[in-house]
Amino acid sequence: MTDTQKIVVVGGGMVAHRFTEAMRARDTDGRYSVTVLAEEPRAPYDRVALTSYFTGKDPEDLALGDPALWEDGLVTLRRDAKAVAIDRDAREVTDAHGVVHPYDHLIMATGSYAWSPPVKGADLPGVFVYRTIDDVAALRIYVERRRKELGRSVRGAVIGGGLLGLEAAGALQELGATSTVIQFSDRLMNLQVDEGGGQALSRLIENLGVKVRCNTATEAIRPDKHGHVGSLKFADKGEQLVDVVVFATGVRPRDELGRDAGLTIGKRGGIVVDDTCLTEDPAVSAIGEVACIQGACIGLIAPGNTMAEIAVDRLLGGEATFPGADTAAKLKLLGVDVASFGDAFATTPGALELTYADPVAGVYKKLVVTDDARTLLGGILVGDASAYASLRPLVGSALGGDPAAWLLPEGSIERPNVELPDEAGVCSCNNVSAGAIRHAVTEQGCHELGEVKACTKAGTSCGSCLPLVKKIVGSELEKSGIELSNALCEHFDMSRAQLFNAIQVSELQTFSEIIERFGTGRGCDICKPTVGSILASIYNQHVLAADRAALQDTNDRVMANMQKDGTYSVVPRVPGGEILPEHLILIGQIAQDYGLYTKITGGQRIDMFGARLEQLPQIWQRLVDAGMESGHAYGKSLRTVKSCVGSDWCRYGVQDSVGMAIALELRYRGLRSPHKLKLGVSGCARECAEARGKDVGVIATDHGWNVYVGGNGGFTPRHAQLLVEDVDDETVFKVIDRYLMYYIRTADRLQRTAPWQEDHEGGLEAIKAVIMDDSLGICDDLDAHMARHIDSYEDEWKAVLNDPERLRQFTSFVNAPDDPDPSLAYVEQRGQRRPATESERRDTAVLIAPTRLEVRS
Amino acid sequence: MTTVSQRAAVPTASTDRTAVCAYDRLTADLGVAALIDGVQVAIFRLADGTVHAVQNLDPFSGAHVMSRGITGTRGDEPTIASPLYKQVFSLLSGECLVTMDKAPREGLDPRLTVFAVTVHDGLVYVDVPGAM
Numbered sequence A: 001m002t003d004t005q006k007i008v009v010v011g012g013g014m015v016a017h018r019f020t021e022a023m024r025a026r027d028t029d030g031r032y033s034v035t036v037l038a039e040e041p042r043a044p045y046d047r048v049a050l051t052s053y054f055t056g057k058d059p060e061d062l063a064l065g066d067p068a069l070w071e072d073g074l075v076t077l078r079r080d081a082k083a084v085a086i087d088r089d090a091r092e093v094t095d096a097h098g099v100v101h102p103y104d105h106l107i108m109a110t111g112s113y114a115w116s117p118p119v120k121g122a123d124l125p126g127v128f129v130y131r132t133i134d135d136v137a138a139l140r141i142y143v144e145r146r147r148k149e150l151g152r153s154v155r156g157a158v159i160g161g162g163l164l165g166l167e168a169a170g171a172l173q174e175l176g177a178t179s180t181v182i183q184f185s186d187r188l189m190n191l192q193v194d195e196g197g198g199q200a201l202s203r204l205i206e207n208l209g210v211k212v213r214c215n216t217a218t219e220a221i222r223p224d225k226h227g228h229v230g231s232l233k234f235a236d237k238g239e240q241l242v243d244v245v246v247f248a249t250g251v252r253p254r255d256e257l258g259r260d261a262g263l264t265i266g267k268r269g270g271i272v273v274d275d276t277c278l279t280e281d282p283a284v285s286a287i288g289e290v291a292c293i294q295g296a297c298i299g300l301i302a303p304g305n306t307m308a309e310i311a312v313d314r315l316l317g318g319e320a321t322f323p324g325a326d327t328a329a330k331l332k333l334l335g336v337d338v339a340s341f342g343d344a345f346a347t348t349p350g351a352l353e354l355t356y357a358d359p360v361a362g363v364y365k366k367l368v369v370t371d372d373a374r375t376l377l378g379g380i381l382v383g384d385a386s387a388y389a390s391l392r393p394l395v396g397s398a399l400g401g402d403p404a405a406w407l408l409p410e411g412s413i414e415r416p417n418v419e420l421p422d423e424a425g426v427c428s429c430n431n432v433s434a435g436a437i438r439h440a441v442t443e444q445g446c447h448e449l450g451e452v453k454a455c456t457k458a459g460t461s462c463g464s465c466l467p468l469v470k471k472i473v474g475s476e477l478e479k480s481g482i483e484l485s486n487a488l489c490e491h492f493d494m495s496r497a498q499l500f501n502a503i504q505v506s507e508l509q510t511f512s513e514i515i516e517r518f519g520t521g522r523g524c525d526i527c528k529p530t531v532g533s534i535l536a537s538i539y540n541q542h543v544l545a546a547d548r549a550a551l552q553d554t555n556d557r558v559m560a561n562m563q564k565d566g567t568y569s570v571v572p573r574v575p576g577g578e579i580l581p582e583h584l585i586l587i588g589q590i591a592q593d594y595g596l597y598t599k600i601t602g603g604q605r606i607d608m609f610g611a612r613l614e615q616l617p618q619i620w621q622r623l624v625d626a627g628m629e630s631g632h633a634y635g636k637s638l639r640t641v642k643s644c645v646g647s648d649w650c651r652y653g654v655q656d657s658v659g660m661a662i663a664l665e666l667r668y669r670g671l672r673s674p675h676k677l678k679l680g681v682s683g684c685a686r687e688c689a690e691a692r693g694k695d696v697g698v699i700a701t702d703h704g705w706n707v708y709v710g711g712n713g714g715f716t717p718r719h720a721q722l723l724v725e726d727v728d729d730e731t732v733f734k735v736i737d738r739y740l741m742y743y744i745r746t747a748d749r750l751q752r753t754a755p756w757q758e759d760h761e762g763g764l765e766a767i768k769a770v771i772m773d774d775s776l777g778i779c780d781d782l783d784a785h786m787a788r789h790i791d792s793y794e795d796e797w798k799a800v801l802n803d804p805e806r807l808r809q810f811t812s813f814v815n816a817p818d819d820p821d822p823s824l825a826y827v828e829q830r831g832q833r834r835p836a837t838e839s840e841r842r843d844t845a846v847l848i849a850p851t852r853l854e855v856r857s
Numbered sequence B: 001m002t003t004v005s006q007r008a009a010v011p012t013a014s015t016d017r018t019a020v021c022a023y024d025r026l027t028a029d030l031g032v033a034a035l036i037d038g039v040q041v042a043i044f045r046l047a048d049g050t051v052h053a054v055q056n057l058d059p060f061s062g063a064h065v066m067s068r069g070i071t072g073t074r075g076d077e078p079t080i081a082s083p084l085y086k087q088v089f090s091l092l093s094g095e096c097l098v099t100m101d102k103a104p105r106e107g108l109d110p111r112l113t114v115f116a117v118t119v120h121d122g123l124v125y126v127d128v129p130g131a132m
């Protein structure tokens, strides 16, 4: 199209992302194309969540929004393409590679850089700032390297005791370094909290092992004898030994390009814009931290996103203007809640301050209200910010009742249940009002928190408003009389967990009794396998016992995995991936005899493909005779326990990972569950078995094992989270027994452990309480249930081979049991066979002669 | 013994009927396949004792696997679900009731052919037009 206008965005940060996303969402006619020039080598990411990089999140987890945005035909993202010059007359931007990008409209979104004061030694190795993924990655590598070199824990210092400084201190602790916060002012977070709040905060932070030094100016950073950072020298002549220093002394707008291009720059920096985000050049806007709007640059994401929306609106002919910034902030540092919002310092004439302090618990709360104590103006919450989500949107409106209710610990007096006005902002990061959330529920058919999040973007950035969003969604659903359905299918009006309970309590053991008692109709391909799996979990009887066979899903029904042409693959168990040469030879022999395609699986065993239904028993017989058994590759059950080679052979191994993996695999083999289960065991922290990508990962330490739970590969990868540390073998078994049993009893159909753990009320902490502290009083029961499973295990294949009745199912045709399926056709590829494609079937020349498929022995 | 016919049309020529197996060979809700003059047929005995037969070819995968699917009901309609991609078909009309947002393989009709079944003297007969 010739009339597409070109927008060039300089800067690939959070606000640039919002701009692009909003433009693509609103410019439905495709009037504009957007080219984003990003200096960083990656797509825009969630800088606000940067610190979570240290708590095991992968850089990819920081991705913003739907990555498909960057595939859009009208969007071009150039990574690693810093803009170096702007020619406003020619309307062109040149990037560092010399590529010239013409524009019709230019958006400056270059953000800020981390500023550090001109302290001597600030250029020594070991001095860092805290702004980008590269910054934090470099910090992490340095700390880990120094720890090894020094052979002790690394001493860290953060210069700057503001919001960012405390985050950096937390990050250092997360990395196993000690940390001291050096603050120039008289208290921490002096921009957000008052003296009382600062004191409470210092106490809480010190309790967590972070040292705090206020009223301290740093004069120089001195090197040690190898030239690394070695110590800090303060203006009061004090000194402190340090190995790593992080500057968190504020940010400055990256306005250098704008300056060179002759745009007006604010007194304290920033490209000056009007309330529509336009500079004095009508073809240039500036948004985000680099924009000097209403006289100042604002270092928060919410106003930046608002500017992005305004710029889009204006380009599309709208009338939006900047309403002023909400500088409310809430953060959780090392588990300490801090929030400040509205007129936190009571600067409004006549404002009253109501405070509550509990020095023992380290709680400090202050509400600022109008002189009649009825209207909320602002507040500070330290140590317990549970009221933040409810209070912040109330700024400027009536508190509705005794303000003290908001100050006292939650639950001591009932908090007034104020209905937020529709226009009250709930999610400040994404500027979503209470009304918009209600609308999503009532008009847009969102009935779940996840849907509301996707639809409104509320709670998708910092997440602090989620409790409130959840509450609004809940009460809105209640009002409209919508009940959340968790029915399994048309035959059962209950969730899998409820059904599990019902079956367990009723002790019914056949599908017909169960559906008669708890459901309607005759069942279907959803509820039948679910009931089959529940019965197998509870009683651990053979999947083909009694009327069970007809309940089993495709694979379970014949204890093999159906492939696309209707033949099956066969996977014998190889516990822990350890296999005898005899067994390797046998598998090879069987594959050769039956013309099966062989492949090593991701779970460290061998898969043989292309076995026909009627061949399965013969193949099993040979495996069973040699002492092998079913690997349950077909079941919603334990699949494999992957292991690394471990301490027996590996020069780094500290524990016998293979032995542990075998013990676990034999313990849980055959255990039926809501979805497949995979475990992994690594012999040391190098984690060669990738155990943290498994439902349960066991990783050796010098003192025993760490157990991680809820990991997942596949479609939505998740790293498993730490459950227990440095425990012995017995404890490993015990906690996994309980974790798995609790999951089996309460998860939804086809819900893997990762989402189960996330959705569980109270998350992993609550699950921990159930299995470690027996908070529900069910541990004995869970233990007994698992013990029953282990005792009653039998090999499913062997059981079928001993039962002529069940063997009858393994015939090709009732009326022609010796005829194979005549429609099967194969071609040769890389020395093995694979199913022929549609067109290959027509060209009979390439097909392998069926005689090759017959058993030779 | 009861005679069950799944189609309104009564088999025209009794010679079309092929005896497939004994009724007792069938287990409730577990399908079997039969090969009738080169045509693969999936046969199901349901919990209520009725017997149904449809083509064994799954139109969505091109594989002959319908006999290995799960039987069930949608409302009052007895159904069979494909074991591969889980499409659900009526056992009465052969109509595909749930497509799982997929289209059948090229050249294949999404509707299953239904064959008339009669049970006589303890034997199950399937009427495949043109067979024998």
Ligand SMILES: Cc1cc2nc3c(=O)[nH]c(=O)nc-3n(C[C@H](O)[C@H](O)[C@H](O)COP(=O)(O)OP(=O)(O)OC[C@H]3O[C@@H](n4cnc5c(N)ncnc54)[C@H](O)[C@@H]3O)c2cc1C
Pocket (backbone or CB within 6 Å): A010, A011, A012, A013, A014, A015, A016, A037, A038, A039, A040, A047, A048, A049, A050, A051, A081, A082, A083, A084, A109, A110, A111, A112, A130, A131, A132, A164, A167, A254, A257, A287, A288, A289, A290, A298, A299, A300, A301, A302, A304, A329, A330, A331, A462
């Ligand atoms: C650790 C941390 C925690 C934070 N926590 C919070 C919080 O809790 N709440 C909150 O509201 N805010 C928080 N912030 C601030 C928030 O991240 C910023 O306000 C927000 O990222 C600003 O977005 P932006 O797009 O304007 O700038 P940025 O996200 O900084 O993006 C600017 C991008 O432009 C690139 N760039 C610069 N110059 C050029 C050029 N010439 N050519 C090409 N590209 C260029 C930069 O490399 C950068 O990637 C936090 C910041 C940090 C670092």
Ligand code: SF4
Pocket (backbone or CB within 6 Å): A644, A645, A646, A647, A650, A651, A652, A653, A654, A657, A682, A683, A684, A685, A686, A687, A688, A689
């Ligand atoms: S995880 Fe450790 S013990 Fe296992 S193979 Fe890797 S380095 Fe060796």
